[in-house]
Amino acid sequence: MELDMTKGRPLPIILKFMLPIFLGNIFQQFYNMVDTIIVGRYVGANALAAVGSTGTIMFLVLGFSQGLTTGFTVLTSQSYGAGDLKRVKRSVANGVILAAIVVVITTLLSVSLINSLLRLMNTPEDIFADASAYITTICYGIVASVYYNLFSAYMRAVGNSRTPLYFLIFSAFLNILLDLVFIILFKLGVTGAALATNISQGFSAILCLIYIYKKIPLLAPEKKDWHLESHDTRHQMGVGLPMALQFGITAAGTMIMQAAINMFGSTAVAAFTAASKLGGLLTQEMNAMGQAMSTYSGQNFGNGDVERIKQGVKSTLIANIIYSIIAAIAANLLLTSTLGLFFSGSTPINELIPWAKTYIIVSSLFYAPLSFIFIFRNAMQGCGYGFLPMMGGVVELVARMIAAFIAMNISSYALAVACDPIAWLAAAIYTGICYIFVIKDVQKRLKNYSHA
Numbered sequence: 001m002e003l004d005m006t007k008g009r010p011l012p013i014i015l016k017f018m019l020p021i022f023l024g025n026i027f028q029q030f031y032n033m034v035d036t037i038i039v040g041r042y043v044g045a046n047a048l049a050a051v052g053s054t055g056t057i058m059f060l061v062l063g064f065s066q067g068l069t070t071g072f073t074v075l076t077s078q079s080y081g082a083g084d085l086k087r088v089k090r091s092v093a094n095g096v097i098l099a100a101i102v103v104v105i106t107t108l109l110s111v112s113l114i115n116s117l118l119r120l121m122n123t124p125e126d127i128f129a130d131a132s133a134y135i136t137t138i139c140y141g142i143v144a145s146v147y148y149n150l151f152s153a154y155m156r157a158v159g160n161s162r163t164p165l166y167f168l169i170f171s172a173f174l175n176i177l178l179d180l181v182f183i184i185l186f187k188l189g190v191t192g193a194a195l196a197t198n199i200s201q202g203f204s205a206i207l208c209l210i211y212i213y214k215k216i217p218l219l220a221p222e223k224k225d226w227h228l229e230s231h232d233t234r235h236q237m238g239v240g241l242p243m244a245l246q247f248g249i250t251a252a253g254t255m256i257m258q259a260a261i262n263m264f265g266s267t268a269v270a271a272f273t274a275a276s277k278l279g280g281l282l283t284q285e286m287n288a289m290g291q292a293m294s295t296y297s298g299q300n301f302g303n304g305d306v307e308r309i310k311q312g313v314k315s316t317l318i319a320n321i322i323y324s325i326i327a328a329i330a331a332n333l334l335l336t337s338t339l340g341l342f343f344s345g346s347t348p349i350n351e352l353i354p355w356a357k358t359y360i361i362v363s364s365l366f367y368a369p370l371s372f373i374f375i376f377r378n379a380m381q382g383c384g385y386g387f388l389p390m391m392g393g394v395v396e397l398v399a400r401m402i403a404a405f406i407a408m409n410i411s412s413y414a415l416a417v418a419c420d421p422i423a424w425l426a427a428a429i430y431t432g433i434c435y436i437f438v439i440k441d442v443q444k445r446l447k448n449y450s451h452a
Helices: 010-042 045-053 055-081 085-120 125-140 140-159 164-185 189-215 232-261 264-283 284-302 304-341 349-364 367-382 389-409 411-417 417-451
Strands: none
Touching: 010 045, 010 164, 010 189, 010 264, 010 284, 010 304, 045 055, 045 125, 045 189, 055 125, 055 140, 055 232, 055 284, 055 367, 085 125, 085 140, 085 232, 085 264, 085 417, 125 140, 125 189, 140 164, 140 189, 140 411, 164 189, 189 232, 232 264, 232 367, 232 411, 232 417, 264 284, 264 349, 264 367, 264 411, 284 304, 284 367, 304 349, 304 367, 304 417, 349 411, 349 417, 367 389, 367 417, 389 411, 389 417, 411 417
16 A cells, blocks of 8 residues: 555645545544533533633643654655665664654653643633643543554655555544543543543554564564664664654644633634634645655655656645635634534534634634645655754744734734634645755756766
């Protein structure tokens, strides 16, 4: 089921590879939404707000570790594109060992800092205890999330995007079942929702590992490969660390945005949480397209075909402009009916609608710039460039900080939720300029290499 992305028309082959990732992302968002729906309906609106208020911390912790480990797989993709199958196996083993180190450090740091971060983010007192319980449990399960994403990324690095989808679908349904058992039957509240997420991802990670050894032997390291190799470690950390920092920096910006939103109380937080779930669902195509571009660029960079990379980027930009318009229309049409899914009949939906509608209207106008970020950033990362995409996260952070601080000072909810679109626009311009520079640099490097 491996896919060679160095041949064929760029857009059809990218879409073929992207579709299973997109469906997988949809399922992941779907079971995240089910988490939220079950919590909102069976535990209460405050519990939903508590889970929502931790989303940015979760993005910081899991995004940092997953960004690092996803960066490890770029070497695998490039080695596969170059036909160096021995290095493919070696890169897998090296990445698994490095990931273990990442898991230990990230878990210890995150658990010890959770309450301080929640205080720093102005988390309302009436949801603080639930927020702390939920995110602390999630952090104890970092190992499951990291290894599921690592093994899935290894499969995608050699063109197999379907199998991770199947395991994610299994994980989604297992998560829903465990949500119902832990929350409704055992009355574990938000802790039950977090446990369901950790256990379901753990099962998926194990299934991915078994599948790799049974069905994809080129990704299965041999005994001699199980050690840290200095050159591969430098390469993987050189790509992975900037990707992790990029996630971390972006997450820091969203935490500042969440702090601004938290100032408006638990009702605003609950409405924002529900609306952002809808927005997150509709923008998963952009994330999937970015993941596809990383593998596509990695394989074609390994094959030395920079013109093909440029063709792929151009085609996906046009496709995403069209998709962004459709997604924006859908977000505004579906908002009111979607809100009703998250809350029980006793919750006054009319009080939530103004807060939720403001967020959706403001953010959906800027879906196109958001999609550009994924394409430019992942195309550069696939070519092995880590620093410039990471600085895109810095641009987002600065833009969000400025907007959030102004919003807090003038008590403007509209500006608080505009932090995201302002950051997207700034980062899209920055990454677009950087992409042009990177492509020229890649052309120069490949030309010098061919003449050597």
